[in-house]
Amino acid sequence: QKLDKMRTVLMVAEKPSLAQSIAKILSKGSCTSRKGLNGACSVHEYNGNFQSQTVRFKMTSVCGHVMSLDFIGKYNNWDKVDPAELFSKAPTEKKEANPKLSMVKFLQVEARGCDYVVLWLDCDKEGENICFEVLDAIQPVMNKGIVREQSVFRAKFSSITDTDIWNAMNRLGEPNRNEALSVDARQELDLRIGCAFTRFQTKYFQGKYGNLDSSLISFGPCQTPTLGFCVERHDKIQSFKPETYWVLQAKVFKGKDTPLTLDWNRVRVFDREVGQMFVNLAKISKEAKVESVSKKEKVKQRPQALNTVEMLRVASSALGMGPQHTMQIAERLYTQGYISYPRTETTLYHENFDLKGTLKQQINNTIWAEEVKALLSTGINRPRKGNDAGDHPPITPMRSASEGELGSDGWRLYEYITRHFIATVSQDCKYLQTTIDFKIGTEAFSCSGKTLISPGYTTVIPWQGIPLEEALPACECGDTFTVEEIKLVEQQTSPPHYLTEAELITLMEKHGIGTDASIPVHINNICQRNYVTVENGRRLKPTNLGIVLVHGYYKIDAELVLPTIRSAVEKQLNLIAQGKANYQQVLQHTLEIFKRKFHYFVDSITSMDELMEVSFSPIAATGKPLSRCGKCHRFMKYIQVSGSSQSVYALCDSVFSCDGLGTVQVATASPAPSSASSPRPPTSVHGVPHSGMFKLHHVLENGITENTAGVLGLAVRKWSAGLVEVHSNK
């Protein structure tokens, strides 16, 4: 009898956490684990059954995409390549997405000698695309199987639960080439279109206006519509014409009760004369007659289980934390085991989710122990039905924590996530809404008030609670009140506010701009590029640059900024995914359209330039052009400290970490890079007085300074447009 060597099945998930969960389920907890050679991914091994044979399973993962698309090297020279060439002529290539992870090598090491592969990538189009990235990497090194025997399998799962994972394992299919191709097409379109427009408008406007505070004027199918939403609101504010309107205000009282102010049922009128007529009609009577009293029990629903986008909204509006920052904090909380995986679209707890166990972990927290104990003794409420996106469970706390161990923002986010979780298993908030309808003369008025019946979940989410109001007077139909006053009040309509970040997130979600993972990136982008600033209350106010860009697109080709640009393309991409359209044809057709749009944009750029001229000064008018900061590529400005006899010099070098925006951190002074690595020698700055100052030198285009070693001990006062203002601390 021939002794067969045991066969090996390689299994690959999209991220390390999933590989671990799935391996644990499939091995029934019996797998052994080791780190892979890149340090990021683990390999979980166990023996089991596959295709009616005993095999060795090796479950591992990638970290998102293995490859990313870029132009071949020589097309990345901005000075030598005409952006128009990026639409067709410039060849692209797939490069390793994160060279530090050496993912291809890692996969090949693990795949060598394997006989089968089961792809456990996320069940969306991106996941399908990663399937083929993995296959491209490993197929050359896998064992060549028996001819016509299937060796590549795709697991389709919709949640990370025992039943789902086992079902997927028992009904393996094949990866879907069309879905993967639709992602290839998206990548190529985004790259070619984004880079062409970005390079062209950057090069066109850069160096033209001295006070144009940007190193890079980027364009993208997600970031540009995101900016568009902010500017659209700005335009509404600008074009807002306040309108005067009139309201009938009536105050009535009964006995010794404090007077009630009533709401007019006509709400308001926009004509003074008409308003006066209604006053006269009301004044016929000195009494207000109660027409009806209604009491309705109303319910404020407990929240659905928490997903990423909702977490970002609340973090921004209630905690004042930006999305990018929130995700960083959330990821830290996740890797430290305090919360579940923070990137999910799902708002439904799975049937076997341990609600009570999760709640019990919170029993000793002083802040909400009382609510938790009450829930555990009276029984938790069944959570509201949410949406199962098939990715990850909702965001929940995983163990108890205290403020000291998490740090300020970490704690605030953890506290919110925990309060939200408790709220989802609490009762709804119930209140009584009382409405009293009055008639004064011929005019109808009413007043209403809310009284709490039971606070339910609002005890843990107090900011959603029913505000305490003074109770309405007890009365019944037919009662009469004395009219204390009735008058016509003049008021004006007021303009809308700038978009809050939370509103922007909602708009992006609604229009399909970005994903839960990329929404924070797009918002961060338009801040970093100086298109919008974050104002009080995390409202996003477009800058002159942001406004001019969007208005320019409107003038030239509004589709460049409308959210429909993305959805139209995605419609085409979906046809590829469904096998209803040819990948090459859709790609070429769409590229052709955008190539034409690009040429039209180039030909019409003067109409955007006209807007620029209004907002920015030509470089000649701003004095001599200074060199650019070597790091952020913006023009440097010379700044004098007011009220100081000391001279202060513009400086930007590696001692300071530059984020290209308004913040600067003094890092440990590292020695200046040796000028040997400098492609150009530093130009000297003359007339630098030394008394009380460190010797400072301008930074040159390549970002090299001399004598930066002595920079420690300087105070940084201001940073703007690539400039740091420094003076001695001593």
Next chain:
DNA sequence: GCAAGGTC
């Protein structure tokens, strides 16, 4: 130096 999408 550029896009957007995964994830660390």
